[in-house]
Amino acid sequence: MPDLRSPDSLFRSMADVDATRVDSLLDDGATLPGIFYTDEGIAALEDELVWRPSWQIVGVEPEVRNAGDYLTSHISGTGFTVPIVVTRDRDMQLRAFVNVCRHRAHFVAVGCGHKRFLQCSYHGWTYELNGCLKSVPRSEEGGLPPLDQLGLYPLAVDTWKGYIFVTLREAEPLSAAVSALQTVLDEQGFGYPFAPENADPAFTYERVVTPQSGPSNWKAMNENNIECYHCPTTHRHSFSDMYKVDPSHYLHREFDRGVYHLSDFQDRVAAGLGLPAERARDYQFYYLWPNMYLENGLDIGYGANVQRLWPDGVHGWKGEIVSYALPATPRYDPDLVKQISEWWRLTMEEDAEAAGRVQTGLRSGLYSWGYTLPESERNMRHFYRLVWNALAPAFRR
Numbered sequence: 001m002p003d004l005r006s007p008d009s010l011f012r013s014m015a016d017v018d019a020t021r022v023d024s025l026l027d028d029g030a031t032l033p034g035i036f037y038t039d040e041g042i043a044a045l046e047d048e049l050v051w052r053p054s055w056q057i058v059g060v061e062p063e064v065r066n067a068g069d070y071l072t073s074h075i076s077g078t079g080f081t082v083p084i085v086v087t088r089d090r091d092m093q094l095r096a097f098v099n100v101c102r103h104r105a106h107f108v109a110v111g112c113g114h115k116r117f118l119q120c121s122y123h124g125w126t127y128e129l130n131g132c133l134k135s136v137p138r139s140e141e142g143g144l145p146p147l148d149q150l151g152l153y154p155l156a157v158d159t160w161k162g163y164i165f166v167t168l169r170e171a172e173p174l175s176a177a178v179s180a181l182q183t184v185l186d187e188q189g190f191g192y193p194f195a196p197e198n199a200d201p202a203f204t205y206e207r208v209v210t211p212q213s214g215p216s217n218w219k220a221m222n223e224n225n226i227e228c229y230h231c232p233t234t235h236r237h238s239f240s241d242m243y244k245v246d247p248s249h250y251l252h253r254e255f256d257r258g259v260y261h262l263s264d265f266q267d268r269v270a271a272g273l274g275l276p277a278e279r280a281r282d283y284q285f286y287y288l289w290p291n292m293y294l295e296n297g298l299d300i301g302y303g304a305n306v307q308r309l310w311p312d313g314v315h316g317w318k319g320e321i322v323s324y325a326l327p328a329t330p331r332y333d334p335d336l337v338k339q340i341s342e343w344w345r346l347t348m349e350e351d352a353e354a355a356g357r358v359q360t361g362l363r364s365g366l367y368s369w370g371y372t373l374p375e376s377e378r379n380m381r382h383f384y385r386l387v388w389n390a391l392a393p394a395f396r397r
């Protein structure tokens with residue numbers, strides 16, 4: 001163990017990162033070195049080794065169940081954002097494309113909905129739902145390459161239990177990315193509300209998007225999301241008022257590339273909602289590497305959430321919570337549901353603020369790394385390994 005009595009300046013830049021040293025720090029229960037949260041070079045590595053090759057949830061199947069249905073999303077790293085459009089084409093094939101017009105780079109679709117063709121609203125170039133360029137206003141002027149060379153760029157798309165995933169670079173099948181998550185969800189009796197066998201064909205699964213942002217590296221925010229060691233102190237009058245956060249009730253465990261948390265409402269909240277004593281865990285939070293969260297919010301009347309976050313520069317993050325009402329969403333006392341929404345709003349505000357202060361600390365140049373508790377922060381240790389496993393090959397050459 002190094003002498004820890006003064007700030008250790010071992011890693012001042014990416015060039016200083018020594019793979020063997022990082023291995024032994026993580027073995028000792030240390031955090032990732034501070035430089036991992038502040039260095040442009042590390043962020044550029046993440047773009048190539050984390051963001052481009054990862055499968056990302058962009059929507060759910062019931063949103064695009066009919067031919068002509070489409071939705072838009074994006075996959076972002078620190079140095080890029082790729083807009084994405086997903087369509088159900090005339091042959092009922094699910095397709096994904098880079099949502100960038102081959103003319104002069106406008107989006108070809110915005111939002112979500114239903115269309116017979118994707119017509120770019122800038123100059124009217126029109127694409128089939130399978131991405132082929134169909135028509136170009138005034139094309140009789142000539143001067144263009146053959147239109148069949150100007151289709152939308154396709155992307156790999158796949159589905160799992162009704163969640164639609166897209167990747168910019170298919171490094172592995174989707175099934176490999178989600179198999180351990182599925183084992184965990186099966187064990188917990190997660191209902192997979194969007195899976196074809198469960199989705200209600202007569203119900204409109206409308207999305208409500210809540211944008212988020214904060215002043216910290218995406219990893220600092222994600223770390224906050226995946227541990228609850230901070231809950232009793234940071235969320236004294238929000239999350240901790242709502243859920244049991246003591247270690248005897250709050251379960252947090254990891255699986256190959258994610259973690260999950262389970263807890264229960266405080267008794268007075270459960271009583272207020274009239275919940276039966278025998279019920280599934282009220283709070284179910286599942287994190288999947290690198291940046292996705294599934295939340296089962298059925299018990300409090302807001303349906304199911306799919307949440308993602310992504311980098312906004314090295315020192316910031318953005319995110320969105322996409323909430324879907326479900327056909328069986330119960331109706332509870334509106335005052336209590338309002339209180340719960342307020343607790344959540346406050347919780348997320350406190351989290352973003354805490355992570356922002358952490359970022360200031362990380363940027364001080366006087367923080368080398370820290371140390372974590374083996375049980376209360378086991379999820380953190382797991383996450384550090386996930387980050388390091390992804391990035392280490394670049395440092396072992």
Ligand code: FES
Binds near residue numbers: 101102106120124
């Ligand atoms: S940019 Fe799409 S039609 Fe011009």
Ligand SMILES: [Fe+2]
Binds near residue numbers: 234
């Ligand atoms: Fe929190």
